[in-house]
Amino acid sequence: MAPAALSPEMEELAAFFQRAGLSEQRAKETARSKTAPAARSLFEAARLDTSPLEDKQGALVLQVAKDGQALSDEARLYIVEAVRDGRLSKSDQVTAAIKFMGATVPPVDQAAFDEACGVGFTITPDELDRRVHAYLTTHDAEVSKTGWGGFSKTSGLMRQDDSLKWVNPLELKASAEKAFEEKFGKKEDAKKAQAEKAKKESKAPKASTSTASLPAAESPDDMFKQGWLSRLHRPGGNEQPIAERMKEHLAWTGGKVFTRFPPEPNGFLHIGHSKAIAVNFGYAKFHKGHCYLRYDDTNPEAEEQIYFDKILENVRWLGYEPYQITHSSDHFQELYDLACLLIKKGLAYTSDDSAEEIANQRGGKDHGPRYESKDRKKPIEQSLAEFADMKAGKYKPGEMVLRMKQDMQSSNPTMWDIIAYRVLGKPHHRTGTQWCIYPTYDFTHCLCDSFENITHSLCTVEFIAARTAYEWLCDALEVYKPRQSEYGRLTLEGAITSKRKLLKLVKEGHVNGWDDPRLHTLVALKRRGVPPAAIITFVSSLGVSTQNSLVQLSRFEQTVRSHLEMTTPRLNLILRPIRVTLENLPADFFLEVEKPLHPKDPSMGTARVPFTREVFIDADDFRTEASKDFFRLAPGATVGLLNVPKPISYVSHETDPATGAVTHIICRYDEDVKEGFKPKGWIHWVASSAAHNSPVKVKETRLFSRLFKSDNPGALGDAYLDDLNPESLKVVEGALIEPAVWDVVRSSLKRANEVVELRKAEAAKNGTEAPPSVDGLEVVRFQANRVAYFCLDADSKLVEDGAKDGGELVLNLIASLKEDKGKGR
CATH class of the missing domain: 3.90.800.10 (Glutamyl-tRNA Synthetase; Domain 3)
Structure with missing residues (x-):
């Protein structure tokens, strides 16, 4: 569905933005956006409609209109002039300019402004090398752990360092590569050594998949060791007008870090909140301090009990336990x-x-x-x-x-x-x-930050301007004054996070509730089966800086996929089954096939599944006509069945006279094939065996894709509903899965219960109350061979006795498999 045509008013507005220099597409997107009034006001004040800018410069002015609304008119126009004269040419320079002007009292010191925004920044190659070496020396412990394997992340964090943030990215990368080569040797040699090490380790059982055991380069703690968070003040470092207040504060805290996560209980948390949770709880945990969960419940008109309950559940699901649960109303x-x-x-x-x-x-x-x-x-x-x-x-x-x-x-x-x-x-x-x-x-x-002796009041950059009022009130009342520090927000491409817009999606039935797996609320991501550890790893991998970030959805999905790759067993799932009869095998033929549940992790064990005269394959693995680019089953073709000793060859097929759909394929099991023969293609299968309760029928398999067609539906204003993707949910009924699924169900639920028991034991040891379990059926996750990653949906109905096989399975797609060049073969 294409976006709705512009109204006459929007057409006029788009024409205005085009006169000001924006491209036609950007002008129309801006006219539709909720920041259009602020943008027009700024463009008119700067007289851009009569003295237009280039499209790229216009985009920077749009950023000023959107992110600089808390600034005075004079401050915004000052930044626009810096864009017009070419001093500001990049988005991160504009971000720095907005931050500078928000903390500046007129008149503006142009030299200080230019320095803060990287205007005219130059650096000699020798000085660049010196700064890079100084950075590596400062962060030697972290860098040495990861070596070349952590180069991308280290070079990314370098760009956030104050001494390097304005360096040309390519020049910085070249200097960093030279420094790494001096420190760790050539990159190619390091890769070879790493490959040899991985080969040896692949034969040994893998370590636990908890976040605590992730490699150093992927540890969530990295964001506290490097970058913006590593440079925050120490407890006691936030100066007070009245020295006695700091003495009282330190006497109460004992010098420990105290943070807080302060959500408003007027809606469901979304993916952006995962960063706030990870930053506040994680920072306190890293420094052996404490983090409050404080509900900012000062607006009873919008607050409901379900929001309180789900916020706490989300925090616990992500792996954190509040030091105390408090309320502003306290x-x-x-x-x-x-x-x-x-x-x-x-x-x-x-x-x-x-x-x-x-x-x-x-x-x-x-x-x-x-x-x-x-x-x-x-x-x-x-x-x-x-x-x-x-x-x-x-x-x-x-x-x-x-x-x-x-x-x-x-x-x-x-x-x-x-x-x-x-x-x-x-x-x-x-x-x-x-x-x-x-x-x-x-x-x-x-x-409330003062009452709770918060050492680090960490919030997002839209509160930069509010810091002045924050400090004014604490000083006016002569109470302890925490220090507010601001970091960039996390926004995910294609995600709607506005509570008003989410509510409309839910109430009008465009989605199936707040936990619809197509949304990016935390309850929806949980139901979709996204592992909480993958979310924390994703947040950590982005690092924390003062710049807002719109992150590609593919990057998030790749983090989830990487986590699932090494933590989920593999099963055969046939989404659209076609019956295959191996005509040369007797009716009672039976072969027990033992296959690993994970080819790279022997500790996951094996599964024994039946192989019989009748099997089911996926409709996508068969074509009625052979072609050079199709290496699966077709007339004249021979293919391998995963984990089966011998291949099968096509004989004939049957179709439905009414629809022409293939209903039955006749093949031969090639028992006499020569040793060492390798078919060009391999396909997955599930056998038909009543004695082994095979196959297991799946009631529904829910396949999800992006809910919106554009990358930034939030910028469309109220027209975001026109951007809905009508193909975002496809439900497949009657898929078949191998009976080993019941072993995976039992073992997954058992592991989840073991975690609960460990928490109970830890709580008993500490004399505290154990947090309740927040996991559901979504802990049952697996990779469907050659298809995608799936989990059990809450709509599944299992038999009460977990030791028995049986129940009604409903599957949710978590993530697709990584795309590869050989897809289709």
Whole structure:
């Protein structure tokens, strides 16, 4: 389905962006996007429609419009001029410019701006080599563990280092290769040595597949040893205006790291949250500290119990256990008391200004001059009385708010007397009707960080501008001030993460619930069978920097595929079966075939399956006419059956008169074939044997592909529904699988139960409560030979006695097999 035609208004908008220099395609995409109003405003302010830029420069200005909305008009136009005159020519330079301007009070020091953004950066080859060697020396322990095997990751992390981030990538790569060769020898020799080592190790049982035993180059701990996270301050390194506050803080923490993961319980977590979970919980764990799970529950209008439950389940599923589970609502009384103190200090006031009036005070839609509220100079006693009346329920929502008295002339919008408390008049899930006023995020978050003695308040870069207000409030109230540090968000190509848009997909039936495996919510990824360890490895492999990242879906899938490759047994699954009769074998012919469950991991054991006169093969493995590029079964062809001693040869086939579909193939089992004969093709199969309950019929096999056709459906605004892929779900009924599937089901569930018991034993040892199991049937994962990776869906129904074979199987596609050049052969 092609995207809907542009409305007349969007056509006019697209034409405007084309006049400003954008290509036709980029202009139309921008017109459809939710940032179109902000983009037009900036383009008009910079007069780009009369003095157009090149398309590439226009794309950089779009980035300013999207990511720099918290900046003042003057700051955004300053960056646009730097783009226009060619000083800023890359996306990462614009990102650095936005960050610089967000922390700068006018006038702008151009030299400092240029230095922060890499403008005019030059470096001699000798200086580059010196910096590369210095980096390798600093990170010698990690680099030496991985050698050439970790070159790609190390060179990627080098680009995030402040001393190297503006170096030309090709020049940096060449210098790094030279340094690696000096340190580890030639790359080709290292590859040969690694191959020999792998060959020897392949004969030995593999280690555990837990994340703790991943090779050093793939360990999730890498992101804490290198890059942005490795350069964060140590506990006690965040200076305080009042020295006594730090003494109290260190006395409470004992110098340990304390972080928090603070989700709003108003929706389901998605793939982007996996980075926040890995960063906050992982950083604390790496430094032997603690991480809170704190629900930011200050908006009872949008909060539901299922969100609380699923957030905790997601955290535990990813392998983390909170130090404590807390809520912002734990501190409602304390927050209220501090709000009163802020009023008494003359730093907050009550106001009955409407939302429109407040917006106008901040410059309005046209970004006009800012001015103070009529209530800003209200007597303190009056504000205290009206705030008490707000708490007592004497005002309706919108009639009165409490605003912080900050700096209306600041270039930072988060300092324009933002709201601290508002009237909602809704009961709270924990406090009931005790409160009818609720604190805002801007008032609550920094103070809860302070209450919990957070050493590192780690959040994403859209909160850079909010850091000024965060620190202002802590200092105004003279409480301990944590340090906020910001890292780039993770966005996955083709994924929708907007809660509003996800809700619409679910409510309108475009998907089958929040856990539909085509979505990228964590509950959906869990149901699809994506291993949690693979998600953590994926996040770690990206590294952590201050730049937002839109990651290709293929990269995520490759990480999942790599994890499954070495951790799942292999079975024969026939998606679209055709019956094959081996006419030269007797009706009672039986051969027990023993095959490994994983060719590279003997520790997984073997499976014994029947081979009989009748077998089933996949319809894709047969053609009624032979061709030079098809090496599977066809007239005149001989093929091998995986793990069967002898090949089979085509004799004839039968078709359905009505449809022409092939229903039956007659072949010969070539018992007399010469020793050493190798057929050109091998296919998988499942035998028919009632005595061995073979084959096992699969009720449904659900095959998933991308839900959206474009890479960035979120940029389409409300037109994202037009981008839905009608072929994103295909259900195959009647697939057949070998009976060894029951062994895999039992062993997988047994291992999951063993993990639960280990957790119980550990909890008993520590005198704590063991976390409940969060695993379901999705722990049953396997590779279907030559097809894809699958797991059991929650809709499967197994017999109650796990020792018996039986039940109703529903399979979900996890990931396809790696594409190869020989596909089709």
